[in-house]
Amino acid sequence: MAVLTVLMILAMTASQFITQRRIIARSMPEETSDNPLMRQQKMILYVLPLIFGVGGILFPIGVLIYWTTTNLWTLAQQFFIK
Numbered sequence: 001m002a003v004l005t006v007l008m009i010l011a012m013t014a015s016q017f018i019t020q021r022r023i024i025a026r027s028m029p030e031e032t033s034d035n036p037l038m039r040q041q042k043m044i045l046y047v048l049p050l051i052f053g054v055g056g057i058l059f060p061i062g063v064l065i066y067w068t069t070t071n072l073w074t075l076a077q078q079f080f081i082k
Helices: 002-027 036-058 061-080
Strands: none
Touching (some): 002 061
């Protein structure tokens, strides 16, 4: 059960990071790297997966299943919708 939990936490954080990174790359051009909104998006990009990764140990397994499947579904949508 602990191995499954760790695997789901890793999948959840990785899919969240990749999805957020694709959203940032698609919605904000590189010229806006000094923009406060871009700095906030980059902070969210790195901080939230870290928080969910560390805090994921305390989540019930049902929440991990939900978040992992939702993140993977959103990631799949990002690949099909450009």
